[in-house]
Amino acid sequence: MSEIAERLKSIIRPENQVYKKSSVLNDVTMHYCPGCSHGVVHKLIADVIEELGIQDQTIGVSPVGCAVFAYNYIDIDWSEAAHGRAPAVATGIKRIMPEKTVFTYQGDGDLAAIGTAETMHAVNRGENIVMIFINNAIYGMTGGQMAPTTLLGQVTSTTPYGRNVDLNGYPLKITELIAQLPGAAYVTRQSVHTAGAVRKARKAIKKAFELSQKNIGTCFVEVVSTCNSGWKMTPVESNDWMVKQMFPLFPLGDLKDGGKEATEPFQMKG
Amino acid sequence: MGELRLMKGNEVIAEAAIRCGCDGYFGYPITPQSEVMESLMAQRPWETTGMVVLQAESEIASIHMVYGAAGCGKRVMTSSSSPGISLMAEGISYIAGSELPCVIVNVQRGGPGLGTIQPSQADYNQATKGGGHGDYSLLVLAPSSVQEMNDFVGLGFELAFKYRNPVMILADGVIGQMMEKVELMDQQPRWSDQQLKEITGSWATSGKSKDRNKHVITSLEMDSHIMEENNLRLQAKYQRMKEEDVRYELIDCEDAEYVLVAFGCAARICQKTVQLARAKGYKVGLLRPITLFPFPERVIAEMAPKIKGFLTVEFNAGQMVNDVKLAANGQTKVEYFGRMGGILPSPDEVEKALHQKLIGG
Ligand SMILES: Cc1ncc(C[n+]2csc(CCOP(=O)(O)OP(=O)(O)O)c2C)c(N)n1
Ligand code: SF4
């Protein structure tokens, strides 16, 4: 026994460390289902906040959805918004404290259904905030109902025979709409299902936070995500399903870069 | 003596906001109060005091902007009129549940639905009984003059921060639109960083520094026992408002046998009714509630056994009358007179109602 302890001690040394939990991530057990993307994205945000040294300057806005308790996990100041209102809440915070870094963290129901107006208008004003969009094609928190991003044919508790265009309309590609808005500075779509994807997503989140400090418009990061509980699949099946079914409709990559559009103010006559 | 001006009630709200050192205003246009944001935009206070002014995409957005900014410990406000306030109900409930201070102005118009742009007092119940979901109360101030539109902005912020609770200024289309002489306050500075730290530093989302724990603005609590305690804390706060911040005005009530109860523009009309009735020898007085929540129930209870009756005069279907009845507790007659849909009765009409319903003959 003591021999094993000795051996472990010789291995657990700073110089052997290949991975360290961010100090901005609290030491509490997350409530997320095993295999859920939310936890991974939280970790990336905490990492980036630590790396950029902005823990004391960052205010997060958590949504209504499975991520409502994000404030328990990332050790910064938070404002918990009503369902869909996070972009308005973030606008209030950023406008009143323009020197701070402000971000929202929202699900597809929150950002692209009940909060569509707040989302589009915040980006259209070019609010200098970061928006993290967790698109898992379902309402995770309320038990797996249809989301605006639910795929055609996808079975959810409110589309028990599959999403049907005549009844439910089309999956909403809101990130493509966001990328059209002149107020958007950086719009990208990522995922976190492989180590490589996680590294890319981290880079994108870091870029979004860095750009947001330059006040050049809204930085928008969609993460195509899994909700294995809502989808009723194992975590491994979920990853496969996401790659096969979601990626064709929600292809990964940057949709916009380079800051909000510059305009010449229109001169009124007379 | 402060600066004297002839101004519209709505414009005064804007002027008072700037002068009292308000940090931010978020709003959406609606008649009869659009002059509030128009005046603010014309004055560009962001260039002078640093006050933020933003036109939101809806009242839903504007109240949640207020929620975010109020959570930063700043003095922020919004204004709207009845249909817009209904849209804000969710946000107001969140603000009350998260115990954030802010000022909300409702320049009431007639309803229900899109109703009319004419003045009304039909949002009395909505304002005084919460208006959104859950057990919460707003502290409600009812101005009856342009001067009070001015005074209640500063007072509103004072009370909002005293209780960490949203304060509503419940005005109406008459008070918002009419012009009167008003004495303005001198320009006050916005709170400095030092003041902010002292006043709101223990809870505001100002950025988590190394020397403190994170601050979270939320109304959510999954543990029923803690949630009940949160509710009890709110109720204790409302009780404290009842003890410390009831405001009302008594006009000719010392010897009164009949007392009119009216707030806002209705009280202005009733003041004249009192004069008309007194000129004919009737002992009539006026009780004007200034805070509609907390309601001046004690003074009503004290008066009730000594007088022959109360007549509430309100521009709705009879809402405040229920609070007067509760306070009078059967000790005297309580009657209601009012008009709806934007119609304002003349002082004579009120006097006639007083005779029909209480005095007799
Ligand atoms: C006004 C309002 N309507 C409905 C709800 C119920 N509700 C809570 S979370 C949610 C959906 C969340 O889905 P999504 O935003 O996709 O987040 P996820 O849980 O999938 O991460 C709904 C409908 C609510 N809390 N508030
Ligand atoms: S229900 Fe779905 S989104 Fe919510 S924690 Fe579980 S897997 Fe994640």
Ligand SMILES: [Mg+2]
């Ligand atoms: Mg979802």
